[in-house]
Amino acid sequence: MDIFDKYAQIAGRHDKVLELGTDPFGVRLDEILSATEARVDGRHTILVGTNNYLGLTFDEGAIEAAVEAVRTQGTGTTGSRIANGTYALHRQLEEEFAQFLGRRSCMVFTTGYQANLGMIVGLAGPRDVIYLDADSHASIYDGCRLSGAKVVRFRHNDPEDLDRRLARQQEGEAALVIVEGLYSMLGDVAPIAEFAEVKKKHGAWLMVDEAHSFGVFGERGRGVAEAQGVEEDVDFVVGTFSKSLGGIGGFGASSHPRFDVLRYCSRPYMFTASPNPASIASVRAALARIDCEPGLRGQIWANARQLHEGLAGLGFDLCSPMSPVIAVKMPDEGTAVWAWNRLLELGVYVNLAVPPGTPNGVCLLRCSVSAAHRSQQIEEVLGRFGQLAQELAAARA
Numbered sequence: 327m328d329i330f331d332k333y334a335q336i337a338g339r340h341d342k343v344l345e346l347g348t349d350p351f352g353v354r355l356d357e358i359l360s361a362t363e364a365r366v367d368g369r370h371t372i373l374v375g376t377n378n379y380l381g382l383t384f385d386e387g388a389i390e391a392a393v394e395a396v397r398t399q400g401t402g403t404t405g406s407r408i409a410n411g412t413y414a415l416h417r418q419l420e421e422e423f424a425q426f427l428g429r430r431s432c433m434v435f436t437t438g439y440q441a442n443l444g445m446i447v448g449l450a451g452p453r454d455v456i457y458l459d460a461d462s463h464a465s466i467y468d469g470c471r472l473s474g475a476k477v478v479r480f481r482h483n484d485p486e487d488l489d490r491r492l493a494r495q496q497e498g499e500a501a502l503v504i505v506e507g508l509y510s511m512l513g514d515v516a517p518i519a520e521f522a523e524v525k526k527k528h529g530a531w532l533m534v535d536e537a538h539s540f541g542v543f544g545e546r547g548r549g550v551a552e553a554q555g556v557e558e559d560v561d562f563v564v565g566t567f568s569k570s571l572g573g574i575g576g577f578g579a580s581s582h583p584r585f586d587v588l589r590y591c592s593r594p595y596m597f598t599a600s601p602n603p604a605s606i607a608s609v610r611a612a613l614a615r616i617d618c619e620p621g622l623r624g625q626i627w628a629n630a631r632q633l634h635e636g637l638a639g640l641g642f643d644l645c646s647p648m649s650p651v652i653a654v655k656m657p658d659e660g661t662a663v664w665a666w667n668r669l670l671e672l673g674v675y676v677n678l679a680v681p682p683g684t685p686n687g688v689c690l691l692r693c694s695v696s697a698a699h700r701s702q703q704i705e706e707v708l709g710r711f712g713q714l715a716q717e718l719a720a721a722r723a
């Protein structure tokens with residue numbers, strides 16, 4: 327038997343997508359022109375489908391810090407955090423994150439994916455139960471599986487459903503509830519304050535993944551829990567460096583006095599090389615900028631409003647109220663792939679999101695704004711979406 331036989335169905339579906347134009351899952355950005363522009367297939371393209379929420383990939387301070395770190399400390403650490411891979415830089419960043427988040431302790435991981443794996447595997451074991459929002463990111467699902475804990479899914483953003491399920495909890499089991507702040511596909515926000523009430527009622531623990539909300543929500547940019555005034559009820563906060571911080575890596579933070587035991591018990595933290603010095607140095611600079619420049623948040627929200635109102639005005643079906651992630655619903659996969667290709671031809675890159683990567687089988691053109699977008703660029707994007715709307719209407723007629 328061919329070991330690849332199991333992929334026959336998915337490969338057939340991918341072939342159909344290829345018949346409609348460019349491979350949406352294999353796009354190559356040939357030249358990166360700025361945080362919001364690239365050259366794709368020789369065409370100048372506005373990027374409206376990244377996670378570069380604050381546009382910090384080209385922050386001068388972050389670039390200088392990364393260059394200096396690579397010159398003075400080398401290209402890689404060649405070791406894990408529990409061997410030779412903890413440099414002063416890693417510790418400094420952990421302290422800065424802990425201080426920024428108002429937490430006792432912070433652990434830095436090599437990616438955001440590993441931050442979820444490492445935190446979940448560290449916190450929950452075979453004798454525990456994880457209560458998981460059904461729309462959780464793949465890294466959260468994978469962490470749950472790796473932990474060996476019993477997993478109970480509750481309905482997306484539904485604290486009452488969580489309450490009902492927690493009521494069936496057995497004596498002697500520790501319960502860990504996991505939700506995200508901002509959901510990356512539909513752009514909807516978790517009711518963390520209500521989840522916090524439910525977790526307190528049942529004596530459970532709460533972990534929030536603020537991957538898409540860190541730097542964007544809250545007065546200081548600490549995320550949705552800050553915006554909803556419930557940080558104290560969140561026991562563990564997880565985040566990534568690959569979105570608003572413009573780098574790569576991830577973190578987990580907590581004020582639990584025994585949190586640091588995870589440094590010796592969490593395999594995804596222990597058994598992989600630590601982030602390289604350039605990554606850590608750029609994230610330190612980006613974090614300092616988020617801390618001292620609230621205007622960046624003002625700008626991303628202004629841009630989110632402009633794109634959200636513009637797309638709604640063009641008659642597109644939007645999945646959620648206004649946030650920096652704006653998901654445009656398409657009627658089916660064929661139309662979504664066709665529309666995605668058309669936008670690319672018109673010089674606009676968005677994310678194509680289709681099942682199983684989306685909840686409830688929806689097909690989406692996922693747009694996201696950056697603080698680095700200029701108002702004029704968003705107008706141009708809206709102009710191209712306007713053309714798309716006309717062409718879709720003509721095809722339906």
Ligand code: PMP
Binds near residue numbers: 538566569
């Ligand atoms: N959590 C969520 C909610 C995410 O959306 C992602 C990535 N898209 C991750 C974690 C993983 O982060 P990274 O890509 O930095 O590994």
